[in-house]
C-alpha cells in the first residue's frame with residue numbers, strides 16, 4: 431500500500447504537524463480525539479493511509495457498517511475544513527463541513543460533505559454525513 435504521509439513526514443490531514451504527533455496518535459490509540467473536528471481529521475487521515483479498522487472503531491455503533499472496503503485506487507490528496515458547529519470537548523454533538531480532494535482512476539475529484547458527530551462517554555463518533 432502506498433503511504434500517504436506528506437513530504438517531511440507531515441500528517442495527511444494538512445494540519446502542518448508531523449503525522450506521529452497529529453492523527454497517528456489517535457490511530458495508534460494513544461489518545462482520544464478531543465473534538466469533532468479532530469476526529470474528522472483523523473478519519474480523513476485514516477482514509478489516506480488505509481486504516482479501515484480505525485474508521486470502523488470511530489463509527490457510531492448505530493450507523494456503523496459491518497465492514498469497510500477502502501478503494502486502493504483512490505489517493506486522498508487534500509482536506510479542507512469549511513465549517514464546524516459545536517463538537518467541542520463539552521458538547522455532545524457536532525457538525526463538520528469539509529471538502530476532501532482525491533485522485534482516482536477517473537482523474538481528480540472532490541467529496542464535499544457535512545458530517546455529524548456524537549460524543550458518547552467522552553468519545554467522539556462519526557454518525558453520518560450529507561453532501
Ligand SMILES: [Zn+2]
Nearest residue numbers: 441443452453
Ligand atoms: Zn492530522
